[in-house]
C-alpha cells in the first residue's frame with residue numbers, strides 16, 4: 001500500500017516563524033504543558049530539544065515553567081507542528097522525535113500521525129539510526145501504528161510497556177493512575193531508508209506559487 005504524497009510546498013509558514021540552524025536536534029510534537037520537555041532537557045544537557053505545542057493555554061503553561069527552570073537547551077514553539085517542521089527542519093537533522101499520548105482522533109483516523117502522508121516528511125527529517133517514540137494508552141492506536149509500520153512505512157520498531165511509576169507527561173500520570181495500560185513504540189530509521197523528501201530543504205518562511213516558484217510569504 002502506497003500513501004498519497006504529502007504536499008509540502010503548500011504549507012504556509014507559521015506566524016512569527018524563526019528559522020533554526022541545521023545542527024542535530026530532538027523534537028517533541030504536541031508537548032502539552034511541557035513536563036517531558038522540561039525533564040528531558042534537564043537530564044540531557046548535551047541535547048537540544050524543540051518542544052512544539054499548538055494550544056495556546058498549554059503552550060503558555062510550558063513557557064512559564066521554562067522561564068522558571070531556565071533550560072538553555074530547550075526551545076518552546078507555539079505552532080502547528082506540521083507546517084513548522086516543513087519550514088524549519090533540514091533532512092536527517094533530528095536524532096529523536098517524541099509524540100507522547102497524541103489525540104486519538106476517534107472520528108478521524110486519517111488524522112492519526114502514522115496514517116498521515118506527512119509522516120513520510122517527518123521520516124525524511126530523521127537522522128539515520130534516529131528514533132520516533134510514539135506513546136499511547138489506547139491499545140488499538142498502538143496496534144494500528146504497528147500495522148502501518150509493517151505495511152506502509154516498512155520500519156523496524158520495538159514495543160515497550162510503560163512502567164506504572166513512570167511520570168513523563170501529565171497525560172501519562174493520569175492514565176497510569178487510572179490503572180490503564182500505557183505502551184510505546186520506539187521506531188528506528190535504518191541506514192538505507194529513503195523517502196521522497198530526502199532532498200527537500202526547509203522552506204524557511206517561503207511558500208510556493210502555483211507554478212512552484214518560491215516566494216517570501218508576508219506575515220498575516
Ligand SMILES: C[S@@+](CC[C@H](N)C(=O)[O-])C[C@H]1O[C@@H](n2cnc3c(N)ncnc32)[C@H](O)[C@@H]1O
Nearest residue numbers: 030031032053054055080081100101169170171
Ligand atoms: C492528548 S495531549 C498530550 C499532551 C502531552 N504530550 C502529554 O502527554 O501530557 C495532545 C497534545 O498535542 C497537541 N497537538 C495536537 N496536534 C498538534 C499539532 N499538529 N501540532 C502541535 N501540537 C499538536 C494538542 O494541542 C495537545 O496538547
